[in-house]
Amino acid sequence: MTKLNQKLSNEKVQSYKDMGYLVVPDLLTSTEINAFLQHEENPNKKRLGLRTHVVDSQWAYLAHHPKVATYAGQLLEAKPMIVQTMYLPKAPRGELDLPSPGVALHQDTLYIPNEPNTLTACWLALDDTSSENGGLCIVANSHQSGLQKVHHNQNTDEHVSWVQTYDMSSPDGRKWSAELYSFEMDDLEQMEIKHLSVPAGGGVFFTGLTIHGSYANLSPSKYRRAFAIHYVGQGTWVYRSDIQQLVEVNLQNTEGENHQIS
Numbered sequence: 428m429t430k431l432n433q434k435l436s437n438e439k440v441q442s443y444k445d446m447g448y449l450v451v452p453d454l455l456t457s458t459e460i461n462a463f464l465q466h467e468e469n470p471n472k473k474r475l476g477l478r479t480h481v482v483d484s485q486w487a488y489l490a491h492h493p494k495v496a497t498y499a500g501q502l503l504e505a506k507p508m509i510v511q512t513m514y515l516p517k518a519p520r521g522e523l524d525l526p527s528p529g530v531a532l533h534q535d536t537l538y539i540p541n542e543p544n545t546l547t548a549c550w551l552a553l554d555d556t557s558s559e560n561g562g563l564c565i566v567a568n569s570h571q572s573g574l575q576k577v578h579h580n581q582n583t584d585e586h587v588s589w590v591q592t593y594d595m596s597s598p599d600g601r602k603w604s605a606e607l608y609s610f611e612m613d614d615l616e617q618m619e620i621k622h623l624s625v626p627a628g629g630g631v632f633f634t635g636l637t638i639h640g641s642y643a644n645l646s647p648s649k650y651r652r653a654f655a656i657h658y659v660g661q662g663t664w665v666y667r668s669d670i671q672q673l674v675e676v677n678l679q680n681t682e683g684e685n686h687q688i689s
Contacts, residue, residue, distance in 0.1 A: 433494060435501055443502055447570035447637035454494045455628040460553050463489065464652065467514065477511035477670055480656075486512050490656050495549050495630065496676040502632055503547050505660030508673040510539060510546070517561045517644035517651040527651075529561050529641035531586040531611040532620065535657065536574060536635040538607060539667060540595075545660035546635025551628075553652040558622035560651040561644035563631055565621050570636035580609040585642045594668040602668075612638055 435443075435451075443449040466485040473482050480486040489495070490509050499507040517527035539546055556562035569575075580588050590608040615638070625631060633639055644651045658676075665671050 433497060435498055440502065443632060443634075446567045448565050448567065448631055448633035448639070449502070450623060450625060450629065450631050451498060452626065452629040454492070454498075454549075454630040455489075455551060455553075457628065459488075459492075460627060463654070464553060467516075477513065478672070480509060480512040481672075481674065486514075489551065489654050490674070491677050493678055495551070495656065496658075496678060498632065499547055499549055499656075499658045500676070503545055503658065503660045505545065505662070507547075507658040507676045508661055508663070509676060510541075510657040510659055510665055510673060511670050512657075513655045515653040515655060519560070519646050519648050519650060520644060521647035526584075526643035526645055527561065528583075528587050528643050529585060531580040531582065531609055532564060532566070532615060532638050532640035533577070533610040533612065534569075534574060534636050534638055537577065537610050539635065539657060539665060539670065541635070541659055541663050541665045543660075543663060544635055545663045546657060547632060547659070548635070548655055548657050549630050549632050550625075550639075551630045551654045551656075552625040553627060553654060554650050555624075555626050556651050556653065557624040558642070560646040560649040561641050562625060562651060563623050563653070564640055564642070565623060565631070565633065566615070566619050566638035567621060569619075569638040570634045573636065575638070576613040577610040578613055580611040582611070586611070586640070595666045596668050596671070597666065598664050 463485050471483050480490040490512050520526050580586050588609045592604050592606050595605050596602045
């Protein structure tokens with residue numbers, strides 16, 4: 428892994444702050460993508476769910492990737508800490524009896540309450556993605572309205588539906604349980620939803636308050652595989668006990684030239 432010390436331009440950073448998301452091309456090379464996908468064909472037996480980056484070198488490679496982590500730190504304006512990682516594969520419609528579903532439009536802070544709220548995600552496209560194969564959807568500027576009202580997902584044809592209880596704890600030692608479920612935003616108009624087209628190797632950074640999600644993969648032949656990393660700034664408290672053990676991004680063994688992405 429090599430570090431390019433790339434930085435986003437001031438215009439890109441401001442766009443992220445204004446819109447709540449930023450599409451960045453060429454975060455991963457085809458070699459890096461193929462290495463991960465080949466690894467997932469015969470993955471390590473040991474997995475830690477949302478913390479698999481702790482025990483799996485390929486997951487760790489993407490979570491600590493110099494471009495991804497450097498940009499995340501720039502957008503956070505803080506040292507990035509890894510909260511969780513997720514591999515998000517959707518098979519083509521032609522390989523399944525039913526379409527591979529997406530995730531109802533939601534705000535990540537509902538699932539990962541944190542204080543102060545510094546939550547930032549990077550969604551990496553491992554295939555060329557669009558609305559056809561269940562690519563990422565975003566509601567621009569939605570982060571500016573804070574946490575919004577939600578209900579349990581009703582569209583089970585397009586989205587997964589689940590309920591789960593999580594243990595929570597606060598910095599002062601209080602402990603409790605909270606029921607989380609497949610959230611869906613109230614009163615969201617379809618015209619507000621932007622379907623992104625992100626080429627393989629590109630990524631989308633977005634805030635913990637940005638409404639986003641995806642729909643089922645209806646393509647007869649195209650896979651839609653993605654990898655998501657959630658970061659917070661150093662010093663942030665994550666309330667969910669299962670993902671409280673944050674991992675500091677490690678860029679110590681990377682070096683290179685300075686570049687700016689405009």
